[in-house]
Amino acid sequence: LAPIFLNNFSIREYRPSDKSAVVWLLQDGILEHVYPAFFKAMSHPDHVGITLSISMAGYVLGGSSYLQALLFGGAWAGLIYYCCQEIYQGFLTRRLEADMADIQATYLEKPGNGLWVAEAEVRGQAKVVGMVAVGPEFDPGAGNGCYGEVSHMAVGFGWRRRSVGSQLAQRALEFCKERGYAHLALNLSSPQTAAAALTRKLGFTGMTLQKKGKILWKKSILRKKLVSLKISSLLISIHELFAHFP
């Protein structure tokens, strides 16, 4: 397909020379959610209560020590941060070891999959500033037995709010229609608020899969052998969003 030129960027199919740019975009686009997840978790009433209780325990155990109260509260906050980091870092590592390990085989050699990049001219040089990847998911109840799922979508920080994400999403939608997929789905964790706003604007409708969020949470805890630790299932929830074709 010929690239589609938009104001100051174009959308085209992925080329092997884009690999490092795409991996950087993916990495930034995933890890930027660690801080929002941490702040979201810490401001949840459950965690506020737990933090206060732990700080109070430190205060009492330390013989009315404010320092120990701070240390206990800080240790708890550090643990929550570590868990948030683990969730997103773990997700990134899994993706880099799975579909992104051999992009050529996963996305270019399988007609049901697609990967596109947004390219812009920056100081006279072509630069990859965004990407979107789509793959088929099997569902006997859906149209031809498949629906498309966005596996990755990210736009470089300096290029956000310039419709790059919308155009990439439109390209993914067109691809799904061309392939006869029943709909396009996207899974988002609750801290991904920009992506949620974008999908709302594009008319996606959604449901919350809290259970999946719990599984994600448990998996990352299990990996570090902290099985006995049950903090809260409210850290991150997963939203599944669908775009149905007219």
Ligand SMILES: CC(C)(COP(=O)(O)OP(=O)(O)OC[C@H]1O[C@@H](n2cnc3c(N)ncnc32)[C@H](O)[C@@H]1OP(=O)(O)O)[C@@H](O)C(=O)NCCC(=O)NCCS
């Ligand atoms: C989600 C993402 C791809 C959006 O890319 P983008 O190029 O900034 O999106 P657009 O410019 O096309 O935005 C379209 C609309 O989405 C909404 N939107 C996008 N970013 C927003 C933000 N930070 N806050 C509020 N609304 C936002 C707005 O309604 C916007 O329209 P407007 O600019 O006319 O108000 C980008 O923020 C990103 O890479 N995020 C990190 C990775 C990620 O979460 N990916 C999700 C799927 S895996």
